[in-house]
Amino acid sequence: MPYIPHDGLETAAMLAAVGVDSLDQLFDEIPPNLQVQDMALPEGLSEMALRRELEGRALSNAPLRCFAGGGAYAHHIPAIVWEIAGRGEFYSAYTPYQPEASQGTLQVVYEYQSFITRLTGLEVSNASLYDGASGLAEACLMALRIQGGQGDDKSILVPENLLPGWRRVLDSILGLQQIRLVTVPYDRVAGTLVLPAEAGDAAALIIPQSNALGLLESVDVLTDWAHGHGLLAIAVVNPLALALLKAPGDWGTQGADMAVGEGQPLGIPLTGGGPYFGFLACRKAHVRQLPGRLVAKTVDGQGRAGFCLTLQAREQHIRRGKATSNICTNQGLMVTAATIHMATLGGHGLQRTAVLCHERAVRLRELLTVVPGVRLPYGGPFFHEFVLRLPHAAVAVRDALLGHGLLAGLPLSDWGMGEAGDLLVCATELLDEADLLAYRDALTSVLETL
Amino acid sequence: MSDSIFDHDHHFPAVELPSDIPAELLRKAPLNLPNPAELEVLRHYTRLSQKNFSIDTQFYPLGSCTMKYNPRIAHTMASLPGFARLHPDTPAPAMQGLLQVLWELQEWLAAVTGMAAVSLTPAAGAQGELAGVAMIRAYHAARGDHERRKMLIPAAAHGTNPASAQMAGFAVVEIPNLVDGDLDMAFLDQHLGPDVAGIMLTNPSTLGVFERRIADIAARVHGAGGLLYYDGANLNAILGRVQPGQMGFDVMHLNLHKTFATPHGGGGPGAGAVAVQERLRPFLPLPMVTRSEEGALRWLDEGDLPQSIGRLSAHGGNVGVLLRAHAYLRRLGRVGVGRVSAYAALNANYLLKELQRVGYQAAFPERRASHEFILTVSDLQKATGIRALDVAKRLLDFGIHAPTIYFPQLVPECLLIEPTETESKATLDRFVAVMAQIRQEALAQPELLREAPHHLPVGRLDEALAARHLDVAAAQ
Amino acid sequence: MSKIPETLRYSDTHEWVEDLGGGRYRVGITDHAQELLGDLVYVEVPDIGKAIHGGEVCGVLESVKAAADLYAPVNGTVMERHDGLGDNPQWLNEDPYGQGWIMVVEADAAAWAGLLDAAAYAKLTES
Structure with a gap:
């Protein structure tokens, strides 16, 4: 019995100590018409079978390089x-x-x-x-x-x-x-x-x-x-x-x-x-x-x-x-x-990580704004997220980039903000120069074909 | 050996801040956090962990909290990179594996509770309560019934019940409990009326006994136009055996960190999924997962459920906790779920009998225990001045966590004891032996209890000093 | 057995009231109340000039394990508040009828007369 340690002898001894004949009798204060016999639940699995099923589910979520933020951010966790x-x-x-x-x-x-x-x-x-x-x-x-x-x-x-x-x-x-x-x-x-x-x-x-x-x-x-x-x-x-x-x-x-x-x-x-x-x-x-x-x-x-x-x-x-x-x-x-996490990074490590996020985002913005048709609607200072204005609907571009293994950002239209082409893009310390270049190349190719 | 993380601080040169951000937006002073080495961090927190009681190391007969074993496979599964690295705004087609898990959990929890629909989004029991009473409010409002401003709540209810009702804009009316633990029906009848929105109940109640007249209560409340809210804190008592939906409840929350074996984590996170009857479905909190006939899964949003009470957190709730609950339910299956309440009840009733045998008094001796029961040590208090608190603190010396004490407040000097189904007879027998010894000590050397615990990193702390001279952050 | 000074009057919500003369009355909580509440850590007192109404909540008392409302024993106006309790809430426990006083109110003599005397309050705390 998963996670229940009682063997038959122990159960019998305990029932006897309580003075009842069966487990069911422990519920004799509950009106019988309220007690159900069966529920629409699946059969249980062994730990081995459970693991196999859930590993399959986990794998079916596409692994994506994450350029999305919007309140939830991909960072390295020591x-x-x-x-x-x-x-x-x-x-x-x-x-x-x-x-x-x-x-x-x-x-x-x-x-x-x-x-x-x-x-x-x-x-x-x-x-x-x-x-x-x-x-x-x-x-x-x-x-x-x-x-x-x-x-x-x-x-x-x-x-x-x-x-x-x-x-x-x-x-x-x-x-x-x-x-x-x-x-x-x-x-x-x-x-x-x-x-x-x-x-x-x-x-x-x-x-x-x-x-x-x-x-x-x-x-x-x-x-x-x-x-x-x-x-x-x-x-x-x-x-x-x-x-x-x-x-x-x-x-x-x-x-x-x-x-x-x-x-x-x-x-x-x-x-x-x-x-x-x-x-x-x-x-x-x-x-x-x-x-x-x-x-x-x-x-x-x-x-x-x-x-x-x-x-x-x-x-x-x-x-x-x-x-x-x-x-x-x-x-x-x-x-x-x-x-x-804070203790491991220390004050120094947290500052270094924050600076790295900012530098990555500045670099990414620089790379992406030279892609033909891409503009920057806002010029003010930022931390590690910025809006790109794309020549096509950001939702379509985001979906197309999934095929390149990228979660390219968050279309502002999903939030009812900005213009249809606005995409909120984030970079963190997890992304290296090759990742940024890959984004630029994928975006260039997607914009050419859309 | 140092015991503060602030004592481990190595010097690093100042970090140069970016020049493209205006200086007035940057930190004025350096970030004054310590810089320990990794091994120092590892040792410090490993040592701190060793100052904790936990299910993995101790027995927790903690009433109303269902401290059962947290299967490690659930943790391993929730930590799989395919789940752990998933950004919440990943488009649905790229997160079908997660949505499948969440959809199944919705379906299974509906089956377990006998309800029509489930939303998994509330982050904990209290947030589930808030969602539940907000749905009751939205239901009455949608019918143009705006006068229902009162929520009836038993005096013995969890503190979250009145707090949640208040947060949802209701006035709270407390209903007394009778000496046998049941609800005062005369009081109920007297207060039911066109101004009552509903009633919040736990069954088995917080007194550890089943409310036998629940069908009658439901009929009276419904007859007066009110709805019934089920606080799922005690669901472990009836899991797989009695469905709240069938008892007549309209809306409820489940504590996945109690009944469905997800860890308490030293205070959280929990998950407080809500389940409702058909007539409350339109008001469920978002998001939820839906599946098309072809099997494609997606989130439901405001467009699908325009009457929803809305959102309670920025994303889909405590998904990692939901993953663990799903793994637990899938492992147990239909038969395993039914065993939970059976063995929880066996352990509770066995402990009750054994503790009575060694001299303890049950608060409701004529009643069957549910998954938990209440002892009162009023007799010890009268004899030697020893209080429930002293018994609880002395238990810590034996490596057993204290039961819940002074709740419910109705029973003087009470201990609320819930062993859960995952504890063995040997563990329960040892607990009985320790309790018997403590009883002897209480009568023979009461000072031993009054000064307990003796064998832990600290003794009883000066909580008045803590509150009067508040030190809640290390001085810089 | 808690102390109940003969010279004071009492409310059934466990406040004491001392007649200072000239229509002014000092208010605090009784020894019995502080015993029930345990170690007090905070008291919230109404502002000076505020009108209070007998039998209604006018402040809050907090101990380590409990919270209780502070009730106005009479109708009146707050003239003084004992700000020293902010840093020394233990005075409520140590000396409830002296250093633990909470406020001085201006009120009607009739209101004072309507309060319980020591004997009546003692009876109340026994039941």
């Missing part, structure tokens, strides 16, 4: 990262509610929180949320609690060039509480945000760095505008880019109030969309409105240093309907991997 994160002591551990039996996980989370505060330039980081997009929804709810918005006068200023997938998550989650999302348009020529005309009754302005078009925003000006109008500034950032770019805590005169983002670039495999993790950092003054778990350093009765969950009265298991969020399970193992 072997040590999942070698350690996959250890049973991390992998199969429970939530660290018993601190004496969870010092490993708790210290890892404390180190993670320390790393995130240093990347973001803010004072407090929680222990993770589900992903960047749902994390942003939580950041918006947090901003509304801090600002004390009541009744109908609740809104958030949301940039039009925020990743559309993230905007849809805000619509779903914030819409449930009648929170209005007021769109801040972007300049069609520059691709970056124009200062909102008015703040209205908004609690916060979301500031993406980079935006969905890969472009860098004037974060100082935007942050100061938000603060000048009594709004909180919520930074949406790529944690790897923060090795290079100004930390949200340093934006403008006072710094952003919160930083939130998708943690996937820090050692998390792409795996078709998840599990990733959302990080959320804030000022210490706002810590009681922070959702999710938080680890603190303290001492035991003998004065030995140790770690425990803290400020749990914010959370659902204590505060129930008045909790800062309903979140319970977070993305713990992803945070363990990200912590090991």
